[in-house]
Amino acid sequence: MRASKMNISTLREDPSEAEIASHRLLLRGGYLHKSGAGLYLYAPLLKRVLDKVARIVADEIASTGGLEIVMPILQEQALWEASGRWETYQASRTMLTVRDRGGMVFGLAPTAEEVVTDYAAHVVKSHKQLPVTFFQQHTKFRDEIRPRFGLMRVKEFIMMDAYSFHSSDESLDATYQAMRAAYDRAFRRLGLEAFAVEADSGAIGGSGSHEFMVAADVGEDTILYCPESGYAANVERAIGTVPAAANWDTAPAAPIITPTPGVGTIEQVVEYLRAHGHPSIMPAHLVKTVLFVAKTAAGSHSVAACVRGDRSLNEVKLTNALSRLLAAEGPILLLRPMQADEVRDATGADPGFAGPVKGLKVSRCLADRTLEGSTRMVTGANLTDHHILGFAIAHDAGVPVIFDDLVTIVPGDACPQSGNPLQGKRGIEVGHVFKLGTKYSQAMKAEFTGADQKLHPFVMGCYGIGTSRVVAAAVEQHHDADGICWPCAIAPYHCVVVPTKSGDAAVEQAAETIYRELAAQGIEAVIDDRDVKPGVKFKDWDLLGIPFRVVCGRGITEGLVEFKARCGAVENIPVSSAVATVVERVRAAIAG
């Protein structure tokens, strides 16, 4: 490719809207054009990168036996009603819906379990056809509340999604493991350092799942991990042991209602009590009671959730715990904190004085297991300006309390496997694997005939890789002050040949020759034939992140050209060996 024909449009300055490296550099390099909030046009160079990512991912999924298909982006409401997810996705407003001229309602595919399950039900009739995996790479839509970070979180994005169908859990396990291995190979080939962590199954549902994370400070997910045991989990999912609280030596042995005028928050209560006879009290000696409204298809429930005062409630865990309690009513459609007037109705007190004691009017009260054996705590009294001191939830609760794991694990909590302190870091989720079980096949009556001549619902798995997010993650992981440093396997071109003296016949001829020979060797090469100063060329290719560069310039009279890897040093090499050097280095880089 000739640079003069590539419509290169780089920016010298950072666009003001871009905060993170990938967003900034992709915009500056002209890879991306913002078309609307959370909507991007993929420019020619980015299209090449996306194609390469898609190719590698497809290659690895196909190597596990996956069959590539293309599913429609518009999905009928009826299909989503059959799985029971229409309501969930409407309640969370994740799915964009559109209406055709006849008034028929469609969702814009946020994912495709329903469509593919419907397909499998029609074409897979026998256990002899199982297992089978279908996958696609296609545009997805999410009605993101707040698109941000360029390609990282957008309304419309490209994703590989795969769905496997099985006759047994064992078969699903085998494919799940094969898929995890395929992901590992794919990310290695893509030049990304990604690792699997335990994850919550979320709105997709199912019995087990792992996320593939790329470590990055700008990542939106928090990961807890243990170097000793290898345990790693998304914070939504992470379990661990919360260290015991320090002693509160002045705590009453039995509950006493105590005035705490005007102090509603944990910090205020602690400060107040410290000043009133309890100098050693800590937030960990308080019970934090958070009130929610949970909605299911059957109606609304008021819910109280208690955690130790120094810790945060994990709403994902709370949602999962409620799902188990309210399983008969179907999925939790919505979980939201109560507003002030609702809190007054539920507790008879102003916000800040709620507790799992007499006067609490909720349909379910849950508490974190950390509190289960706790004694001599402080809790709200459900009476404005009053708390109860010397409270033991197991004995003194005024409502039935269900204990479950509700606490958000933080670095320093003990690893569930080794007992050592967990560590924390941030990550970008680039892939996800789920064991769905029979959630969709049962709901949609997608069945096959087993060897026992009876009908069985498919056991299913689903697997996703965010193709466009992978590109952003790759830039986050591979850039420097000058620009992007693409891993060779996904770079838009492998090598650029830069003649630095326009009009110098010897230089131009050498560059043209090297360029043609590289192309003949299968190297994706660019020749920068633009009539601009050398400095402009160097800056552009550094920004664009082409992995290798051959400069034909002042050394040409001695028969030398410069060879440089994007993140390496300049080497002066003979013109005669330039092509062989590039070929060798590109092949080595792609092989990883």
Added chain:
RNA sequence: CGGACCGUAGCUCAGCUUGGCUAGAGCAUUGCGUUUGGGACGCAAGGGUCGCAGGUUCGAAUCCUGUCGGUCCGACCA
């Protein structure tokens, strides 16, 4: 949806406090000339309903009200 900030040329921004002549700069673009190893220089040119609507005023980019959009934080979220 709550909080903070911001909308002026393709991009980055100044001007707004204290209303006033033809609305500015750098980068980018076009032409000519000089340049040619890390985003050159000179001369010239094009490009703006100052987000939109209403109001105050003799006069509004500037003040007021509303509205739309954006960025960040929070909430939310395969």
